[in-house]
Amino acid sequence: xxxxxxxLSDLHLDRVFAAMGCQGELARRRRQGLREALTGAGRLAMExxxxxxxxxxxxxxxxRAGVDTGRxxxxxxxxxxxxxxxxxxGNHDALLPxxxxxxxEWPDNVTVFGATELEPVELTDGVTIWGLAHREPAWQGxxxxxxxxxxxxxxxxxxxxxxxxxxxxEGKSMHGPFHAERIRAAxxxxxxxxxxxxxxxxxxxxxxxxxxxxxxxFDDEGGRGPVVVEISDSGDVQFIAHDTNRWSVFTVECDAxxxxxxxxxxxxVTMHCESTGLGNPERTMIRVDLxxxxxxxxxxxxxxxxxxxxxxxxxxxxxxRDRTAPYVDLETALxxxxxxxxxxxAATAAAKDADLEDALVLEEALRYGLMALSGAEVGLR
Numbered sequence: 001x002x003x004x005x006x007x008l009s010d011l012h013l014d015r016v017f018a019a020m021g022c023q024g025e026l027a028r029r030r031r032q033g034l035r036e037a038l039t040g041a042g043r044l045a046m047e048x049x050x051x052x053x054x055x056x057x058x059x060x061x062x063x064r065a066g067v068d069t070g071r072x073x074x075x076x077x078x079x080x081x082x083x084x085x086x087x088x089x090g091n092h093d094a095l096l097p098x099x100x101x102x103x104x105e106w107p108d109n110v111t112v113f114g115a116t117e118l119e120p121v122e123l124t125d126g127v128t129i130w131g132l133a134h135r136e137p138a139w140q141g142x143x144x145x146x147x148x149x150x151x152x153x154x155x156x157x158x159x160x161x162x163x164x165x166x167x168x169x170e171g172k173s174m175h176g177p178f179h180a181e182r183i184r185a186a187x188x189x190x191x192x193x194x195x196x197x198x199x200x201x202x203x204x205x206x207x208x209x210x211x212x213x214x215x216x217x218f219d220d221e222g223g224r225g226p227v228v229v230e231i232s233d234s235g236d237v238q239f240i241a242h243d244t245n246r247w248s249v250f251t252v253e254c255d256a257x258x259x260x261x262x263x264x265x266x267x268x269v270t271m272h273c274e275s276t277g278l279g280n281p282e283r284t285m286i287r288v289d290l291x292x293x294x295x296x297x298x299x300x301x302x303x304x305x306x307x308x309x310x311x312x313x314x315x316x317x318x319x320x321r322d323r324t325a326p327y328v329d330l331e332t333a334l335x336x337x338x339x340x341x342x343x344x345x346a347a348t349a350a351a352k353d354a355d356l357e358d359a360l361v362l363e364e365a366l367r368y369g370l371m372a373l374s375g376a377e378v379g380l381r
Contacts, residue, residue: 001233002231002233003051003123003124003127003230003231004050004228004229004230005051005052005053005123006041006044006050006052006054006226006227006228006229007054007055007208007210007227007228007229008038008041008053008055008056008225008226008227009055009059009090009161009209009211009212010057010194010195010211010212011037011060011212011214012060012092012212012216013031013038013060013061013069014031014061014064014066015030015031015061016064017030017031017216019217020285020317021319030247033214033246034213034214035072036246037214037225037245037246038213039076040244041213041226042079044226044228044242044244045080048228051084051123051124051127052083052084052085052086052123052129053085054086054087054088054159055085055086055087055088055194056160056161056194056195056210057087057088057091057092057093057134057160057161057195058092058093058161058194058195059087059089059093060092060093061092061093062099065100070100070103070104073104074104074105074106074107074110077106077107077109077110078109080109081107081108081109084109084111085109085111086121086123086129086131086159087101087110087112087113087131088133088159088160088194089101089112089133089135089161090134090175090194090195091137091138091175091195092137094135094137094139095112095114095133096136112133114133114135115133116133116135116139116141117132117146118130118132118143118144118146126153126155127154127155127157127231128150128155128157129157130148130158130159130188131158131160132159134161134176138175139176140174140176140177141176142162142178143160143176143178143191144178144183144191147186148186150188155189155235156187156188157189157191157192157229157237158183158188159191159193160176160191160192160193160194161176161193162177162178162193162194163176163177163178163195163196164180164193164196165177165178165179166180167180167196167200168196169196172195172196176195180202180205180207181205184205184206189235190207191206191207191208192208192229193207193208193209194209196211197211197212197216197217197219198211198220199241201239201241203237203238203239206237208239210225210227211224213244213245214245214246214247215245215247215249215285217249221251223241223245224243224244224245225242225244225245226242226244227239227240227241227242246280246283247283247284247316248279248280248283248284248285249284250273250284250286250287251286251287251288252272252273252276252287252288252289253272253288253291254269254288254289254291255291255292256268256292256294257292257293259294259298262298262299262304265300265305269288269290269309269320270309270313272288273286273288273309273318274313278315281314282315284315284316285315285317285318286315287318287321288309288320289321289323290322290323291323293324293325294325294326294327296326296367296370302320302321302322305318305320306318306319325363326366326370340370344366344370347366348366350362
């Protein structure tokens with residue numbers, strides 16, 4: 001008989017989404033979307049006949065999660081009975097004094113692991129889940145450092161929040177560092193992990209990161225959702241990903257070099273945003289990298305472009321990163337006997353002796369100054 005579990009992680013309930021430019025109603029919709037992702041995962045688990053849902057940490061964000069979130073979780077998990085729920089707290093939802101894990105009265109089907117070393121819970125005859133907890137946000141222990149007693153019969157699965165060192169994304173924090181090679185060496189058929197927001201299914205090493213069920217940043221493109229873990233009669237483990245995300249994010253690059261006006265820039269950005277397909281515009285957020293050398297007389301500000309494109313296409317959000325550069329004929333400008341010429345000479349002279357940080361500031365100053373001198377309305381990038 002095939003045994004199924006559903007694994008998810010990094011839901012980040014109560015996230016503010018400020019880094020994506022979400023405020024007010026949009027931020028509330030995004031947070032509600034995270035709750036809907038959890039309830040949807042439960043429905044999927046029941047449809048798939050799963051014995052349990054495993055959660056690899058960062059279920060919520062400790063600094064923002066309150067009483068209502070605790071009640072929502074307890075009620076949701078109770079509605080999944082008799083299906084088990086096993087939770088391994090991570091760095092954002094660490095098992096701190098005063099955490100929801102300690103304050104909430106959890107239903108009988110919920111197990112929250114509490115030690116920093118792997119501890120076993122028998123899920124059913126022949127299948128054991130070994131889990132642990134981050135008891136502080138900055139925990140640096142190796143989840144696989146110990147030697148659990150996994151030499152007995154049956155299938156043993158590890159459940160934890162940690163950073164696999166060999167595939168760590170650039171800039172990702174090193175909470176719970178471990179090596180994938182240790183999974184099988186420690187006697188586990190698979191490690192059901194959390195922490196990395198990108199999905200990774202590696203049946204060769206037994207490493208599973210489901211990724212975030214909904215996009216939490218503009219880098220979280222593509223299908224997202226929980227992963228069903230299937231354990232066959234012979235003990236083989238398979239991972240089956242399910243794309244259940246209702247929100248989508250895209251990043252497009254738009255070259256505005258041929259645009260002769262702000263309206264032409266808006267038209268060009270609109271066309272590039274439309275090229276993503278716009279399956280559900282009301283739940284689509286697009287980041288636009290605006291590039292090219294443009295006439296400094298064009299009154300270009302990111303907010304106007306964002307607002308115009310969002311309203312044209314009915315999108316949830318548009319975020320413009322203005323990486324354009326003003327067109328300047330330096331040779332001509334440097335010898336001009338004019339205010340413009342004096343300004344360009346002063347800016348370029350200052351840039352020669354500036355460090356990198358100051359040089360970037362001077363580049364911006366040159367941009368805005370040339371716009372103002374051309375008579376254009378100056379807008380922020």
